[in-house]
Amino acid sequence: MEKMRFAVITKEKNAEIHERTIPELKDDEVLIKIEACNICTTDYEFWSGRRKNQPTPMAGGHENSGIIVKKGKAVSDYFSIGDRVGIMLTESCGVCPDCRKGNDYACRYKGETFKESDDGYFGFFGFSTYKTAKSEFLFKFTSDIPADEAGFIEPLSTAIRSIKIGDIKPEENVVIIGGGTMGLLNAQVARAYGARVIISELFESKVEVAKELGFTEFLNPKSETFKEDLKEILKDGRVNAIIICVGSGAANEQALSIAELDTRLLYFAAEYPPSEIKIDTNTLHYKRYKLIGVVGSDRSDFQEAAEMLDNGHVKVDKLIEKRFKLDEIQDAFKLASTPGTFRVSVHTWE
Numbered sequence: 343m344e345k346m347r348f349a350v351i352t353k354e355k356n357a358e359i360h361e362r363t364i365p366e367l368k369d370d371e372v373l374i375k376i377e378a379c380n381i382c383t384t385d386y387e388f389w390s391g392r393r394k395n396q397p398t399p400m401a402g403g404h405e406n407s408g409i410i411v412k413k414g415k416a417v418s419d420y421f422s423i424g425d426r427v428g429i430m431l432t433e434s435c436g437v438c439p440d441c442r443k444g445n446d447y448a449c450r451y452k453g454e455t456f457k458e459s460d461d462g463y464f465g466f467f468g469f470s471t472y473k474t475a476k477s478e479f480l481f482k483f484t485s486d487i488p489a490d491e492a493g494f495i496e497p498l499s500t501a502i503r504s505i506k507i508g509d510i511k512p513e514e515n516v517v518i519i520g521g522g523t524m525g526l527l528n529a530q531v532a533r534a535y536g537a538r539v540i541i542s543e544l545f546e547s548k549v550e551v552a553k554e555l556g557f558t559e560f561l562n563p564k565s566e567t568f569k570e571d572l573k574e575i576l577k578d579g580r581v582n583a584i585i586i587c588v589g590s591g592a593a594n595e596q597a598l599s600i601a602e603l604d605t606r607l608l609y610f611a612a613e614y615p616p617s618e619i620k621i622d623t624n625t626l627h628y629k630r631y632k633l634i635g636v637v638g639s640d641r642s643d644f645q646e647a648a649e650m651l652d653n654g655h656v657k658v659d660k661l662i663e664k665r666f667k668l669d670e671i672q673d674a675f676k677l678a679s680t681p682g683t684f685r686v687s688v689h690t691w692e
């Protein structure tokens with residue numbers, strides 16, 4: 343029986359490589375040779391101890407892609423051996439009213455996020471050499487996109503959901519707070535949907551990457567004239583939407599300070615520990631602010647994400663900070679936990 347190798351967080355600041363027999367393939371499943379898995383904030387903040395919301399041993403990682411190497415009998419002809427696929431994170435049931443209406447994230451019958459496997463592990467087995475998955479949760483790439491870039495399908499799908507929930511329309515003015523990985527994914531999707539995008543970012547290295555992606559309008563969050571700087575850019579235009587892509591009380595406060603009549607404020611980032619937003623109800627009433635929470639994505643978002651990556655409407659090559667081998671998982675988590683870094687990618691077969 344062939345084995346799979348995978349990274350497991352056993353305790354704070356400790357990840358190790360374990361081995362197990364590959365689970366037997368069910369009729370509706372495929373076996374995927376995972377090639378790359380990028381480290382999400384969820385992963386490295388659990389590794390570093392900042393978040394304590396996961397059980398151990400945690401075989402995590404979910405921003406991955408791979409090649410189909412085996413197909414169960416009941417898998418659609420749409421998928422072939424050799425296809426590169428990304429994998430949906432939420433295992434929604436597909437048949438309940440929420441799922442049927444396209445709201446997978448709301449599914450009450452979805453698989454547990456941290457389900458325990460028969461051999462006692464939790465998690466999605468992303469940092470892994472192989473993974474079995476139900477074909478209904480797979481999304482096929484049609485271009486020859488590299489594995490680590492294809493791994494962006496999951497975070498990109500959440501940015502697509504964000505732009506849809508935020509109802510971003512052509513020629514609207516959208517301020518992105520935070521030009522890190524998630525900020526620049528939101529920025530690119532907002533632009534693809536026709537919006538004008540202004541990015542607020544402190545790190546010069548991130549601003550440089552944003553410029554390489556074609557963005558031209560920036561704010562410095564530390565500027566004493568932050569509000570005036572924005573007015574200068576917008577002239578008579580309004581702030582239609584603000585997407586807060588950093589988990590920080592200061593960022594939330596700054597976002598509120600630039601909101602005006604009818605502004606939609608999208609809270610995209612989780613924050614550990616969370617801060618509180620202070621706003622009086624009259625301001626909310628008279629200014630008609632819309633405070634919108636954003637998390638997760640549905641299968642339509644995943645499909646769109648695959649196509650945006652295939653078509654190059656969203657570019658992610660510059661959002662990869664560094665690549666590591668599976669055996670270097672500790673170094674990978676260490677770098678990912680360093681402020682100012684983009685996505686760290688783990689190449690599981692190198």
Ligand SMILES: [Zn+2]
Pocket residue numbers: 382383384404405496497
């Ligand atoms: Zn993620």
Ligand SMILES: [Zn+2]
Pocket residue numbers: 434435436437438439440441442449450451452
């Ligand atoms: Zn469902």
